[in-house]
Amino acid sequence: MRPNAKDYLSREEFEALQLRRLRETLGRVYHLVPFYREKFDQAGVRPDDLTSLEDLKRFPFTVKQDLRDHYPFGLLAVPMEQVVRIHSSSGTTGKPTVVAYTEHDMRVWTEVMMRTMLMAGVGPGDVVHNAYGYGLFTGGLGFHYGAEALGAAVVPSSVGFTKRQLMLMRDFGATILCCTPSYALHLAEVAQEEGLDPRKDFKLRAGFFGAEPASEGLRRAVAEAWGIKYFEAYGLSEIIGPGVAASCEYGELHIFEDHFYPEIIDPETGEVLPEGQEGELVFTTLTKQALPLIRYRTRDISRLYREPCRCGRTIIRMGRVVGRSDDMLIVSGVNVFPSQVEHVLTKVEGLTPNYVIVVDKKGVLDVLEVWVEVDERIFTGDLGTLENLKHKLEEELANHLFLRARVKLVEPKTLERSMGKAKRVIDRRELEEKLGR
Amino acid sequence: MRSQYAIKQLSVFLENRKGRLKELTETLYQAGVNIRALALAESAEFGILRLVVDNPEKARSVLSSAGFTVKEQDVFAVEVEDKPGGFYQVVKILSEADINVDYTYAFVGGGERAVLIFKVPDEDLERAMEILSAGGIKLVEPLFFYGA
Numbered sequence: 001m002r003p004n005a006k007d008y009l010s011r012e013e014f015e016a017l018q019l020r021r022l023r024e025t026l027g028r029v030y031h032l033v034p035f036y037r038e039k040f041d042q043a044g045v046r047p048d049d050l051t052s053l054e055d056l057k058r059f060p061f062t063v064k065q066d067l068r069d070h071y072p073f074g075l076l077a078v079p080m081e082q083v084v085r086i087h088s089s090s091g092t093t094g095k096p097t098v099v100a101y102t103e104h105d106m107r108v109w110t111e112v113m114m115r116t117m118l119m120a121g122v123g124p125g126d127v128v129h130n131a132y133g134y135g136l137f138t139g140g141l142g143f144h145y146g147a148e149a150l151g152a153a154v155v156p157s158s159v160g161f162t163k164r165q166l167m168l169m170r171d172f173g174a175t176i177l178c179c180t181p182s183y184a185l186h187l188a189e190v191a192q193e194e195g196l197d198p199r200k201d202f203k204l205r206a207g208f209f210g211a212e213p214a215s216e217g218l219r220r221a222v223a224e225a226w227g228i229k230y231f232e233a234y235g236l237s238e239i240i241g242p243g244v245a246a247s248c249e250y251g252e253l254h255i256f257e258d259h260f261y262p263e264i265i266d267p268e269t270g271e272v273l274p275e276g277q278e279g280e281l282v283f284t285t286l287t288k289q290a291l292p293l294i295r296y297r298t299r300d301i302s303r304l305y306r307e308p309c310r311c312g313r314t315i316i317r318m319g320r321v322v323g324r325s326d327d328m329l330i331v332s333g334v335n336v337f338p339s340q341v342e343h344v345l346t347k348v349e350g351l352t353p354n355y356v357i358v359v360d361k362k363g364v365l366d367v368l369e370v371w372v373e374v375d376e377r378i379f380t381g382d383l384g385t386l387e388n389l390k391h392k393l394e395e396e397l398a399n400h401l402f403l404r405a406r407v408k409l410v411e412p413k414t415l416e417r418s419m420g421k422a423k424r425v426i427d428r429r430e431l432e433e434k435l436g437r
Numbered sequence: 438m439r440s441q442y443a444i445k446q447l448s449v450f451l452e453n454r455k456g457r458l459k460e461l462t463e464t465l466y467q468a469g470v471n472i473r474a475l476a477l478a479e480s481a482e483f484g485i486l487r488l489v490v491d492n493p494e495k496a497r498s499v500l501s502s503a504g505f506t507v508k509e510q511d512v513f514a515v516e517v518e519d520k521p522g523g524f525y526q527v528v529k530i531l532s533e534a535d536i537n538v539d540y541t542y543a544f545v546g547g548g549e550r551a552v553l554i555f556k557v558p559d560e561d562l563e564r565a566m567e568i569l570s571a572g573g574i575k576l577v578e579p580l581f582f583y584g585a
Binding site for chain 1: 448451454457478483484485501504506507508539
C-alpha cells in the first residue's frame with residue numbers, strides 16, 4: 001500500500017475510521033491519564049458518551065498550559081519503558097513543553113512526513129537538503145525520517161553556516177530544500193551575493209517550508225528566487241511536529257485527519273463553528289500512544305473545508321493560518337511569548353520596566369529587539385551600570401528564548417512617540433507586508 | 438563637609454537620537470536655567486549628560502516634566518591654578534588615598550583658575566573632600582555654581 005493511500009479515502013470511510021480511533025483514544029486517556037479522568041469527570045462526560053464525531057464537542061479542551069503544569073511526563077499515557085523519543089520546546093517561564101513518542105508514534109510521524117513529502121513526489125534519486133534545526137526542535141528530525149523512509153538521500157545540514165549550506169546544496173545536487181521560508185529566501189540572496197544564480201546553478205525542484213507564518217508575498221518570492229514549487233508544511237510539536245498538514249501541488253493544505261481530528265472553534269466561547277468559518281484550530285490526536293491530546297487548542301486561526309480538492313485527495317483541507325488567538329510571536333521559527341520577555345526583565349531587574357518587543361526584518365531574516373525604557377527606577381546616573389544591564393538582559397533573553405534578542409535602552413515614552421500608542425508588541429513584518437513590500 | 442561642599446549634579450539619560458540634545462537644552466533655556474558645567478558620556482546607543490546648573494531643583498523638575506529620566510548625584514569641585522600640574526595634584530592625593538574617580542570634568546573659569554568637578558563613589562565622597570582639603574586643595578562651594 002502506498003504510504004499516502006489514506007489521502008484518498010471516501011468521507012464515509014474517514015468518518016468510520018475517525019470514530020473508531022476517537023473512541024479508543026478517549027477510553028485510553030480516561031483510564032491511563034489522571035489529568036483527563038479528572039477533566040472528563042468534572043465535565044460530566046465519559047468516553048462512552050461519544051457515539052458520533054459531533055459528540056466530541058462535549059469533551060473539555062486541552063491547552064498548552066496543561067502540558068507545562070504536568071512537566072515533564074505528567075500527561076503521558078504509557079510507561080517510560082515505551083518511550084523512544086523526547087522532544088521539547090522552549091519554556092515560557094523556565095518550564096518547557098515536553099512531547100514524547102513511542103515506537104508506534106515514530107511510525108505515525110514518519111508516515112505523515114512521507115505523505116507530506118509525497119506531495120512533491122519525493123523518492124529515490126532525490127537529494128533532500130534539510131536545513132531545519134536538528135535537536136530538541138521537531139522540524140529537523142521530522143523531515144529527516146520522512147525523507148529517508150521515502151528512499152531519498154538526506155543531507156542533515158541543520159541551521160547556520162549559510163555559505164557552506166549553499167556549497168553543499170550545489171555540490172551534492174540538492175533537489176529538495178526543507179527550511180523556514182525566510183531562511184529559503186536568505187539562502188537565495190546569499191547565493192546571489194556569491195555570484196550564483198539560484199535558478200540555474202542549483203538543481204532544486206521543490207521545497208517544504210514551514211515553522212513560521214508566511215505571507216503570499218514571501219511564498220511567491222521563495223518560489224521565484226529558486227525557480228521551484230513551494231510546498232507548505234504545517235505542524236506543531238504538541239500534536240506530532242511537522243506532518244499535521246501539508247500542501248498539495250495546488251497549494252491546498254491537507255490535514256492528515258486519519259491521525260489528527262480537526263475542529264474549528266470560536267476562541268471566545270469555545271463553540272464549534274460550521275465548516276468554512278474562521279476560528280481557532282483544535283486537534284485531537286487519533287493514533288498517538290505516548291502523548292494523546294484531546295481537543296488541543298493550537299491558537300492558530302484558520303478554516304476547514306471538506307469538499308475534495310483538485311488534486312484528487314479527499315482529506316480535509318485547512319485554510320492558511322491567518323493569525324493567532326493569543327499573543328505568541330513566531331520569530332525565525334521560534335515561538336516567543338511576551339510573557340517570556342517580561343519574566344526575564346523582572347528576573348534581572350527585580351522590577352518590570354516598561355518594554356516593547358519589536359520584531360522586524362533585516363533583509364529576509366527576522367530580528368527580535370526588546371526596547372526597555374530607562375526610567376528613574378533603573379537609572380543610576382552611571383553609564384557602566386546601563387551597559388551591564390543591557391548585556392545581562394541580552395544574555396538572559398538568549399538563555400530563555402533560545403533566540404538572540406537585541407536589547408535597546410530607550411528614553412521613557414519613546415514608544416508612544418514613535419508608534420502612536422502604547423503597545424507591547426510591534427510586529428513590523430506585518431506592517432511591511434501591508435505596505436506591499 | 439558634604440553639607441558644605443557637595444554639589445548637586447544632574448545626570449540625564451539620552452538616547453542617541455537626532456534633536457534630543459536640542460530639546461533638552463531648549464527646555465532648560467525656557468525655564469531660565471543656566472548650565473554652569475557639563476560633560477557627556479556616551480556609548481554606541483545612548484549617552485548620559487552630566488550637568489551642573491544654577492538651579493538644580495528647577496532643572497530637575499522641568500526636565501522630568503518634559504519626559505527626561507534624571508538622576509541627582511553629589512559631586513564636588515576643586516579650584517586649582519590653571520598651569521601644568523594643577524590637575525595632577527588633585528588626582529595624586531585621591532589616588533594615594535585609594536579613592537577611585539568615577540569621572541571628572543573641568544572648566545576654565547577665566548583668569549588663572551580652573552575648576553574641576555569630581556564624581557567619586559558616594560561612600561568615599563566625605564573622605565575625598567577631607568583629604569583634599571587637608572592636602573591644601575581649595576574646595577569650591579556650591580554657591581559658586583548656584584549663585585546668580
